[in-house]
Amino acid sequence: MTLKGAAWDELRISAMLARHGFSVAQGVGSSRQAILCTLDEFSKVSSNSDISIIYATGHGYEAGNNVYLIPGDYPMNNAFGATELNQDAVNISKIVSSCSAKNMNLVFFAGCRTKAED
Template sequence: MKFNDNRPLPILLGIFLLLWAGSPWAGMVENRSPGDGPGAAPIYFYASQSGKKTLDKGSDGGNPFAGALIELLDRPDLGFGEFSTGLMELTAQKSKGFQQPDVSAASIRDVLRLCALQLAPKPAAQRRVALVLVFSDYSGANLPPLPGARGDMKRIADALQRAGFDEVRKLIDPNHGKLESAMREFTELSQQSDLAVLYATGHGIEVEGNIYLIPGHHPFLKKSTMLEKRTVPLTRLGNAPRASHANIIFYGGSRETPFSDD
Protein backbone atom coordinates (compact mmCIF):
# COMPACT_ATOMS: atom_id res chain seq x y z
CA MET A 1 0.00 0.00 0.00
CA LYS A 2 1.43 3.37 -0.97
CA PHE A 3 -0.11 6.76 -0.28
CA ASN A 4 0.50 9.92 -2.25
CA ASP A 5 0.07 13.57 -1.29
CA ASN A 6 -3.48 13.74 -2.66
CA ARG A 7 -5.00 10.97 -0.58
CA PRO A 8 -6.51 11.71 2.87
CA LEU A 9 -4.19 9.36 4.76
CA PRO A 10 -5.18 10.45 8.30
CA ILE A 11 -8.87 9.93 7.48
CA LEU A 12 -8.35 6.54 5.85
CA LEU A 13 -6.04 5.35 8.59
CA GLY A 14 -8.44 6.58 11.24
CA ILE A 15 -11.28 4.56 9.70
CA PHE A 16 -9.10 1.45 9.57
CA LEU A 17 -8.08 1.91 13.20
CA LEU A 18 -11.64 2.36 14.41
CA LEU A 19 -12.77 -0.78 12.59
CA TRP A 20 -9.82 -2.75 13.90
CA ALA A 21 -10.40 -1.61 17.48
CA GLY A 22 -13.58 -3.69 17.59
CA SER A 23 -11.90 -6.77 16.22
CA PRO A 24 -11.10 -9.74 18.52
CA TRP A 25 -7.57 -9.69 17.05
CA ALA A 26 -6.79 -6.18 18.28
CA GLY A 27 -5.73 -7.18 21.79
CA MET A 28 -3.54 -10.10 20.83
CA VAL A 29 -0.35 -8.05 21.02
CA GLU A 30 -0.81 -7.67 24.78
CA ASN A 31 -0.39 -11.42 25.29
CA ARG A 32 3.33 -11.41 24.54
CA SER A 33 6.05 -11.03 27.16
CA PRO A 34 9.66 -9.81 26.86
CA GLY A 35 11.98 -12.56 25.73
CA ASP A 36 9.35 -14.52 23.77
CA GLY A 37 11.16 -13.98 20.48
CA PRO A 38 13.38 -11.70 18.41
CA GLY A 39 11.00 -8.78 18.85
CA ALA A 40 8.02 -7.29 17.05
CA ALA A 41 8.43 -6.03 13.49
CA PRO A 42 9.37 -2.32 13.43
CA ILE A 43 6.76 0.30 12.54
CA TYR A 44 8.14 3.25 10.56
CA PHE A 45 6.70 6.76 10.68
CA TYR A 46 8.27 9.30 8.31
CA ALA A 47 8.21 13.10 8.64
CA SER A 48 7.53 13.53 4.91
CA GLN A 49 6.43 11.76 1.77
CA SER A 50 8.82 10.10 -0.65
CA GLY A 51 10.96 12.63 -2.53
CA LYS A 52 10.11 15.50 -0.16
CA LYS A 53 12.09 17.70 2.23
CA THR A 54 11.48 18.42 5.91
CA LEU A 55 11.87 21.62 7.92
CA ASP A 56 14.70 21.84 10.43
CA LYS A 57 13.18 24.83 12.22
CA GLY A 58 9.46 25.41 11.97
CA SER A 59 7.25 27.81 13.92
CA ASP A 60 8.02 26.13 17.26
CA GLY A 61 11.80 26.14 16.71
CA GLY A 62 12.25 22.59 15.49
CA ASN A 63 11.00 20.00 13.01
CA PRO A 64 7.16 20.14 12.91
CA PHE A 65 7.18 16.33 13.02
CA ALA A 66 9.11 16.45 16.30
CA GLY A 67 6.78 19.13 17.63
CA ALA A 68 3.74 16.98 16.83
CA LEU A 69 5.32 13.96 18.52
CA ILE A 70 6.07 15.98 21.66
CA GLU A 71 2.56 17.42 21.84
CA LEU A 72 1.01 13.97 21.57
CA LEU A 73 3.34 12.43 24.16
CA ASP A 74 2.24 15.11 26.63
CA ARG A 75 -1.42 14.11 26.40
CA PRO A 76 -2.60 12.41 29.61
CA ASP A 77 -4.75 9.80 27.87
CA LEU A 78 -3.61 8.47 24.51
CA GLY A 79 -4.15 5.28 22.52
CA PHE A 80 -1.99 4.19 19.61
CA GLY A 81 -4.78 4.67 17.07
CA GLU A 82 -5.35 8.28 18.10
CA PHE A 83 -1.59 8.83 18.22
CA SER A 84 -1.04 7.55 14.66
CA THR A 85 -3.64 9.78 13.05
CA GLY A 86 -2.80 12.72 15.32
CA LEU A 87 0.88 12.62 14.39
CA MET A 88 0.04 13.02 10.72
CA GLU A 89 -2.56 15.72 11.20
CA LEU A 90 -0.52 17.79 13.67
CA THR A 91 2.65 17.63 11.55
CA ALA A 92 0.76 18.90 8.52
CA GLN A 93 -0.77 21.70 10.60
CA LYS A 94 2.50 22.75 12.24
CA SER A 95 4.33 22.79 8.89
CA LYS A 96 1.43 24.61 7.17
CA GLY A 97 1.12 21.74 4.73
CA PHE A 98 4.83 21.56 3.85
CA GLN A 99 5.24 18.15 5.49
CA GLN A 100 2.78 15.32 4.94
CA PRO A 101 3.90 12.40 7.12
CA ASP A 102 3.88 8.84 5.88
CA VAL A 103 3.92 5.33 7.29
CA SER A 104 5.73 2.45 5.63
CA ALA A 105 3.58 0.11 3.56
CA ALA A 106 4.70 -2.90 5.57
CA SER A 107 3.82 -1.06 8.78
CA ILE A 108 0.13 -0.42 8.05
CA ARG A 109 -0.78 -3.92 9.26
CA ASP A 110 1.23 -3.40 12.44
CA VAL A 111 -0.42 -0.03 13.10
CA LEU A 112 -3.79 -1.74 12.89
CA ARG A 113 -2.57 -4.59 15.08
CA LEU A 114 -1.48 -2.17 17.79
CA CYS A 115 -4.40 0.23 17.79
CA ALA A 116 -5.55 -1.06 21.18
CA LEU A 117 -2.15 -0.30 22.73
CA GLN A 118 -2.32 2.31 25.48
CA LEU A 119 0.46 4.89 25.20
CA ALA A 120 -0.56 7.20 28.04
CA PRO A 121 -0.73 6.75 30.87
CA LYS A 122 1.86 3.99 30.65
CA PRO A 123 0.70 0.67 32.13
CA ALA A 124 2.69 0.09 35.33
CA ALA A 125 3.66 -3.45 34.34
CA GLN A 126 5.20 -2.43 31.01
CA ARG A 127 8.84 -1.51 30.45
CA ARG A 128 9.49 1.09 27.75
CA VAL A 129 12.82 2.36 26.43
CA ALA A 130 13.89 4.87 23.79
CA LEU A 131 16.89 6.16 21.86
CA VAL A 132 17.02 9.62 20.28
CA LEU A 133 19.65 9.75 17.51
CA VAL A 134 20.49 13.08 15.88
CA PHE A 135 23.00 14.21 13.27
CA SER A 136 23.20 18.00 13.37
CA ASP A 137 26.87 19.00 12.94
CA TYR A 138 27.82 18.93 9.26
CA SER A 139 31.03 20.94 9.53
CA GLY A 140 32.89 17.98 8.02
CA ALA A 141 30.49 17.72 5.10
CA ASN A 142 29.31 19.97 2.31
CA LEU A 143 25.87 20.27 3.90
CA PRO A 144 24.28 22.93 6.14
CA PRO A 145 24.06 22.33 9.91
CA LEU A 146 20.77 21.34 11.54
CA PRO A 147 20.44 23.35 14.77
CA GLY A 148 16.75 22.55 15.00
CA ALA A 149 17.51 18.83 15.13
CA ARG A 150 19.95 19.39 18.00
CA GLY A 151 17.25 21.20 19.97
CA ASP A 152 14.69 18.53 19.12
CA MET A 153 16.89 15.86 20.71
CA LYS A 154 16.43 17.29 24.20
CA ARG A 155 12.78 18.18 23.65
CA ILE A 156 11.89 14.67 22.48
CA ALA A 157 13.93 12.95 25.18
CA ASP A 158 12.24 15.08 27.86
CA ALA A 159 8.80 14.31 26.42
CA LEU A 160 9.50 10.57 26.42
CA GLN A 161 10.58 10.75 30.06
CA ARG A 162 7.44 12.68 30.98
CA ALA A 163 5.44 9.97 29.19
CA GLY A 164 6.85 7.41 31.61
CA PHE A 165 9.57 5.73 29.56
CA ASP A 166 11.84 3.82 31.91
CA GLU A 167 15.07 4.69 30.11
CA VAL A 168 15.73 7.29 27.41
CA ARG A 169 19.14 7.48 25.76
CA LYS A 170 20.48 10.31 23.58
CA LEU A 171 23.12 10.12 20.88
CA ILE A 172 24.32 13.09 18.85
CA ASP A 173 26.73 13.17 15.91
CA PRO A 174 28.34 9.78 16.60
CA ASN A 175 31.17 8.45 14.48
CA HIS A 176 30.84 4.99 12.95
CA GLY A 177 32.27 3.15 15.96
CA LYS A 178 30.12 4.97 18.52
CA LEU A 179 27.01 4.47 16.41
CA GLU A 180 27.60 0.72 16.07
CA SER A 181 28.25 0.39 19.80
CA ALA A 182 25.17 2.41 20.74
CA MET A 183 22.90 0.37 18.47
CA ARG A 184 24.20 -2.92 19.91
CA GLU A 185 23.58 -1.65 23.43
CA PHE A 186 20.09 -0.47 22.51
CA THR A 187 19.29 -3.89 21.05
CA GLU A 188 20.26 -5.52 24.34
CA LEU A 189 18.28 -2.95 26.34
CA SER A 190 15.15 -3.29 24.22
CA GLN A 191 15.16 -7.09 24.35
CA GLN A 192 14.15 -6.80 28.00
CA SER A 193 11.36 -4.33 27.22
CA ASP A 194 7.77 -4.32 26.03
CA LEU A 195 8.00 -1.24 23.81
CA ALA A 196 10.98 0.51 22.21
CA VAL A 197 11.13 3.82 20.37
CA LEU A 198 13.90 5.06 18.08
CA TYR A 199 13.81 8.65 16.85
CA ALA A 200 16.42 9.33 14.16
CA THR A 201 17.04 12.48 12.16
CA GLY A 202 19.61 14.37 10.15
CA HIS A 203 20.15 15.03 6.47
CA GLY A 204 18.67 12.14 4.55
CA ILE A 205 17.99 10.86 1.06
CA GLU A 206 15.83 8.20 -0.56
CA VAL A 207 17.05 6.00 -3.40
CA GLU A 208 14.86 3.33 -5.00
CA GLY A 209 12.55 3.27 -2.00
CA ASN A 210 15.36 2.98 0.56
CA ILE A 211 16.11 5.79 3.03
CA TYR A 212 19.66 6.68 4.05
CA LEU A 213 20.75 8.93 6.91
CA ILE A 214 23.82 11.07 6.19
CA PRO A 215 26.43 11.53 8.96
CA GLY A 216 28.38 14.78 8.97
CA HIS A 217 31.95 13.56 9.45
CA HIS A 218 33.10 13.60 5.83
CA PRO A 219 32.05 15.21 2.54
CA PHE A 220 28.90 13.74 1.06
CA LEU A 221 29.44 12.97 -2.61
CA LYS A 222 26.33 12.88 -4.76
CA LYS A 223 27.30 9.67 -6.44
CA SER A 224 25.31 6.49 -5.99
CA THR A 225 28.55 4.48 -5.95
CA MET A 226 29.41 6.12 -2.60
CA LEU A 227 26.00 5.46 -1.06
CA GLU A 228 26.90 2.50 1.15
CA LYS A 229 30.20 4.02 2.28
CA ARG A 230 28.93 7.46 3.27
CA THR A 231 25.44 6.84 4.67
CA VAL A 232 23.53 4.78 7.24
CA PRO A 233 20.51 2.81 5.92
CA LEU A 234 17.42 3.56 7.99
CA THR A 235 16.45 -0.12 7.97
CA ARG A 236 19.76 -0.92 9.63
CA LEU A 237 18.85 1.39 12.49
CA GLY A 238 15.26 0.15 12.52
CA ASN A 239 16.35 -3.44 13.05
CA ALA A 240 18.10 -2.56 16.32
CA PRO A 241 15.05 -2.28 18.64
CA ARG A 242 13.86 -5.75 19.72
CA ALA A 243 11.06 -5.12 22.21
CA SER A 244 8.39 -7.78 22.43
CA HIS A 245 5.19 -5.74 21.96
CA ALA A 246 6.14 -2.88 19.64
CA ASN A 247 9.18 -1.24 18.05
CA ILE A 248 8.41 2.20 16.66
CA ILE A 249 10.79 4.13 14.41
CA PHE A 250 10.30 7.87 13.89
CA TYR A 251 12.35 9.31 11.03
CA GLY A 252 12.51 13.10 10.99
CA GLY A 253 14.87 13.60 8.03
CA SER A 254 14.25 14.40 4.39
CA ARG A 255 13.55 11.85 1.65
CA GLU A 256 14.93 13.68 -1.37
CA THR A 257 16.30 11.79 -4.37
CA PRO A 258 19.77 13.25 -5.04
CA PHE A 259 21.04 11.26 -8.01
CA SER A 260 20.08 12.31 -11.50
CA ASP A 261 23.02 10.42 -12.97
CA ASP A 262 26.49 9.24 -12.05
Protein backbone atom coordinates in the same frame (compact mmCIF):
# COMPACT_ATOMS: atom_id res chain seq x y z
CA MET B 1 26.36 20.45 7.88
CA THR B 2 24.80 21.70 11.13
CA LEU B 3 21.08 21.19 11.63
CA LYS B 4 20.30 23.17 14.77
CA GLY B 5 16.57 22.46 14.49
CA ALA B 6 17.18 18.71 14.33
CA ALA B 7 19.43 18.85 17.40
CA TRP B 8 16.77 20.84 19.28
CA ASP B 9 14.08 18.32 18.23
CA GLU B 10 16.22 15.45 19.50
CA LEU B 11 16.63 17.15 22.87
CA ARG B 12 12.90 17.93 23.17
CA ILE B 13 11.76 14.42 22.18
CA SER B 14 14.37 12.78 24.45
CA ALA B 15 13.25 14.88 27.41
CA MET B 16 9.60 14.05 26.77
CA LEU B 17 10.29 10.31 26.56
CA ALA B 18 12.41 10.42 29.73
CA ARG B 19 9.59 12.21 31.57
CA HIS B 20 7.33 9.29 30.61
CA GLY B 21 9.65 6.63 32.01
CA PHE B 22 11.66 5.64 28.95
CA SER B 23 15.41 5.15 29.12
CA VAL B 24 16.98 7.51 26.62
CA ALA B 25 20.26 7.51 24.68
CA GLN B 26 21.13 10.63 22.70
CA GLY B 27 23.62 11.20 19.94
CA VAL B 28 23.57 14.76 18.63
CA GLY B 29 26.14 15.03 15.84
CA SER B 30 27.35 11.48 16.36
CA SER B 31 29.77 9.71 14.12
CA ARG B 32 28.64 6.74 12.05
CA GLN B 33 30.51 4.33 14.34
CA ALA B 34 28.93 5.83 17.45
CA ILE B 35 25.44 5.55 15.91
CA LEU B 36 26.02 1.91 14.92
CA CYS B 37 27.34 1.03 18.41
CA THR B 38 24.36 2.73 20.05
CA LEU B 39 21.95 0.87 17.75
CA ASP B 40 23.60 -2.48 18.53
CA GLU B 41 23.38 -1.80 22.27
CA PHE B 42 19.78 -0.61 21.92
CA SER B 43 18.86 -3.81 20.11
CA LYS B 44 20.17 -5.87 23.03
CA VAL B 45 18.51 -3.73 25.70
CA SER B 46 15.19 -3.40 23.89
CA SER B 47 14.85 -7.18 23.52
CA ASN B 48 14.04 -7.27 27.27
CA SER B 49 11.46 -4.47 26.97
CA ASP B 50 7.78 -4.42 26.10
CA ILE B 51 8.09 -1.27 23.97
CA SER B 52 10.97 0.30 22.08
CA ILE B 53 11.05 3.67 20.35
CA ILE B 54 13.71 5.21 18.17
CA TYR B 55 13.42 8.83 17.15
CA ALA B 56 16.06 9.76 14.58
CA THR B 57 16.40 13.16 13.01
CA GLY B 58 18.96 14.90 10.85
CA HIS B 59 19.69 14.99 7.17
CA GLY B 60 18.98 11.95 5.07
CA TYR B 61 19.73 10.89 1.55
CA GLU B 62 17.58 8.67 -0.63
CA ALA B 63 19.24 6.52 -3.27
CA GLY B 64 17.27 3.85 -5.09
CA ASN B 65 14.82 2.38 -2.62
CA ASN B 66 16.99 3.12 0.41
CA VAL B 67 17.04 6.06 2.79
CA TYR B 68 20.18 6.85 4.80
CA LEU B 69 20.82 9.02 7.84
CA ILE B 70 23.89 11.18 7.21
CA PRO B 71 26.07 11.07 10.37
CA GLY B 72 28.10 13.98 11.68
CA ASP B 73 31.34 12.60 10.24
CA TYR B 74 30.07 11.89 6.71
CA PRO B 75 32.73 13.07 4.20
CA MET B 76 30.57 15.71 2.50
CA ASN B 77 33.04 16.05 -0.36
CA ASN B 78 32.34 12.41 -1.33
CA ALA B 79 29.68 11.35 -3.75
CA PHE B 80 26.26 10.22 -2.56
CA GLY B 81 26.03 7.00 -4.54
CA ALA B 82 24.92 3.66 -3.10
CA THR B 83 28.52 2.57 -2.47
CA GLU B 84 29.46 5.71 -0.55
CA LEU B 85 26.20 5.80 1.41
CA ASN B 86 26.48 2.13 2.42
CA GLN B 87 30.03 2.77 3.60
CA ASP B 88 29.69 6.16 5.32
CA ALA B 89 26.00 6.67 6.21
CA VAL B 90 23.46 4.68 8.25
CA ASN B 91 20.76 2.86 6.34
CA ILE B 92 17.34 3.49 7.88
CA SER B 93 16.70 -0.27 7.71
CA LYS B 94 19.52 -0.67 10.29
CA ILE B 95 17.72 1.75 12.57
CA VAL B 96 14.41 -0.10 12.11
CA SER B 97 15.96 -3.53 12.74
CA SER B 98 17.46 -2.28 16.00
CA CYS B 99 14.05 -2.19 17.66
CA SER B 100 13.52 -5.63 19.15
CA ALA B 101 10.98 -5.21 21.97
CA LYS B 102 8.46 -7.94 22.71
CA ASN B 103 5.20 -6.06 22.06
CA MET B 104 5.71 -2.82 20.16
CA ASN B 105 8.54 -1.29 18.15
CA LEU B 106 8.28 2.26 16.81
CA VAL B 107 10.74 4.16 14.64
CA PHE B 108 10.29 7.80 13.74
CA PHE B 109 12.67 9.24 11.15
CA ALA B 110 12.05 12.97 11.21
CA GLY B 111 14.89 13.95 8.91
CA CYS B 112 14.61 15.80 5.68
CA ARG B 113 16.20 14.01 2.77
CA THR B 114 17.73 14.64 -0.59
CA LYS B 115 16.76 12.27 -3.38
CA ALA B 116 19.42 11.10 -5.80
CA GLU B 117 18.74 11.98 -9.38
CA ASP B 118 18.15 8.90 -11.51
